[in-house]
Amino acid sequence: MTAYAELETIFRRIYALRGAGAMLGWDNAAMMPANSGEPRGEQLAALAEVTHEMMTAPNLGELIAKAETESLNDWQKANLREMKRNWQHEVAVPAELVSALTKACHESELFWRTARKENDFKSFAPYQEKVLHLVRESAQAKAAALKLSPYDALLDQYDSGTMSAYIDPIFADLAAFLPGFIAQVMEKQAKEKPPLDITGTFPVAKQKALGLEFMQKLGFDFTRGRLDESTHPFCGGVPGDIRLTTRYNEQDFLSGFFGVMHETGHALYEMGLPEAWRNQPVGEARGMAFHESQSLLTEMQLCISLDFLEYAAPLMRTAFGVSGPEWKPDNIYRQMTRVRPSLIRVDADEATYPAHVILRYRLEKDMIAGKLAVRDLPEAWNVQMQQLLGITPDSDANGCMQDIHWPDGSFGYFPTYTLGAMTAAQLFQTAKKMIPDLTQYIRKGEFQPLYAWLKENLHKQGSKYSSPDLLKHATGKTLDAAIYKKHLETRYLS
Numbered sequence: 001m002t003a004y005a006e007l008e009t010i011f012r013r014i015y016a017l018r019g020a021g022a023m024l025g026w027d028n029a030a031m032m033p034a035n036s037g038e039p040r041g042e043q044l045a046a047l048a049e050v051t052h053e054m055m056t057a058p059n060l061g062e063l064i065a066k067a068e069t070e071s072l073n074d075w076q077k078a079n080l081r082e083m084k085r086n087w088q089h090e091v092a093v094p095a096e097l098v099s100a101l102t103k104a105c106h107e108s109e110l111f112w113r114t115a116r117k118e119n120d121f122k123s124f125a126p127y128q129e130k131v132l133h134l135v136r137e138s139a140q141a142k143a144a145a146l147k148l149s150p151y152d153a154l155l156d157q158y159d160s161g162t163m164s165a166y167i168d169p170i171f172a173d174l175a176a177f178l179p180g181f182i183a184q185v186m187e188k189q190a191k192e193k194p195p196l197d198i199t200g201t202f203p204v205a206k207q208k209a210l211g212l213e214f215m216q217k218l219g220f221d222f223t224r225g226r227l228d229e230s231t232h233p234f235c236g237g238v239p240g241d242i243r244l245t246t247r248y249n250e251q252d253f254l255s256g257f258f259g260v261m262h263e264t265g266h267a268l269y270e271m272g273l274p275e276a277w278r279n280q281p282v283g284e285a286r287g288m289a290f291h292e293s294q295s296l297l298t299e300m301q302l303c304i305s306l307d308f309l310e311y312a313a314p315l316m317r318t319a320f321g322v323s324g325p326e327w328k329p330d331n332i333y334r335q336m337t338r339v340r341p342s343l344i345r346v347d348a349d350e351a352t353y354p355a356h357v358i359l360r361y362r363l364e365k366d367m368i369a370g371k372l373a374v375r376d377l378p379e380a381w382n383v384q385m386q387q388l389l390g391i392t393p394d395s396d397a398n399g400c401m402q403d404i405h406w407p408d409g410s411f412g413y414f415p416t417y418t419l420g421a422m423t424a425a426q427l428f429q430t431a432k433k434m435i436p437d438l439t440q441y442i443r444k445g446e447f448q449p450l451y452a453w454l455k456e457n458l459h460k461q462g463s464k465y466s467s468p469d470l471l472k473h474a475t476g477k478t479l480d481a482a483i484y485k486k487h488l489e490t491r492y493l494s
Helices: 003-030 037-055 060-067 074-092 095-117 121-146 150-158 164-190 204-218 253-272 287-303 306-320 329-336 353-368 374-389 415-434 438-443 448-457 467-475 481-493
Strands: 225-229 234-238 241-246
Touching (some): 003 037, 003 060, 003 074, 003 234, 003 241, 037 074, 060 074, 074 121, 121 150, 121 374, 150 164, 150 287, 150 353, 164 353, 164 374, 204 253, 204 306, 225 253, 241 253, 253 306, 253 329, 253 448, 287 306, 287 415, 287 448, 306 329, 306 438, 353 374, 415 467
Parallel strands (some): 225 241
């Protein structure tokens, strides 16, 4: 057996065990009895320990070095590259630091939940300082192994190939554009007649039935996946067994419906990954920015469009036995495209959301670089919020304490949200060029041409390319902020 073949065997086992962990995680969120947390925690910890031992086995680095001298095809070379990247991330950080960081993040997150409710940043700050200190240590260790800057090493965990030098000019361009654009949109919408509210009681059973119907129309394969409920919606499982969850509000049908569409976008990406490379690093999705691009392409580019709503609105009316002008496609569209600067990221509209991400990107870069101390975070946050959105938080709970990411140590993740939105706009623009009748297909509820194009040009490529190169493969160019800005201007100002 060649060194490369031996590596494939090892990674197939690692990924199978990780898949088992993913299924246990889904069950924990969607099905597990309330008092079964202790045995489940032991199970997940045991799986994590076994996979870590396999990834840090003394012979793995030797096998990788030997495989690099062997004759491999393009897919195998890409797979070996991803194996090496995963291995470097795993072995770079000493076990005692991994343990200390895991414990600190757990303690920080638990304390944050109470501190945020009580708007008590002063008491929370020492927990965040400890997490930041250990994240910086981990980032420095990974930076040395990967030959990257510490912050770029953190970015690489979530989106390989997307470095700060790549993000900085894109976000700078967007940050210069957003304040004036948002002001224009708000002025325009203030002069318009507001959309009619969609009110009533929408039974969960009917919401779920409609969601399942549209999941199937988009191409979700229910022989390889299912939809359930959880407190926080997510897409989990494994490519051959996708588990989606959502939540329903009987007084707010639209948020639940578009939430299901969002998670279905994630699911279709996983289902479209190359089956020949399942349980191998190269067969995985190409990072979180691309994953966000697929959920946002489905939700924001496809479903929140007049073309889609021309088809969907009559089915919505039938599902709930309703009628009236508030259920017309144009009114639903205007409901979903109202722009109002707000303090909370997860409640932000499409136009203001990127400002929330840029703010966090700037601040976490400075924290990792040692330029911003945790004690100074509230003031820095408020200044940036005022500059980008023209509003100042009324409390730290609605400001720098609102997200779970920093308390649980997830530095480097925030940029993927807006990079995903920008990627979605670029992919959808290209799809419209490559499928001349796409608009007509969408109006008739025929979504297969769009998702067939996405599968061929993106999903089936797995992690063969870096993120910038994959986007170039699919659209002919790397990320172009002008395309995203044009999408926003066309939607909100035309």
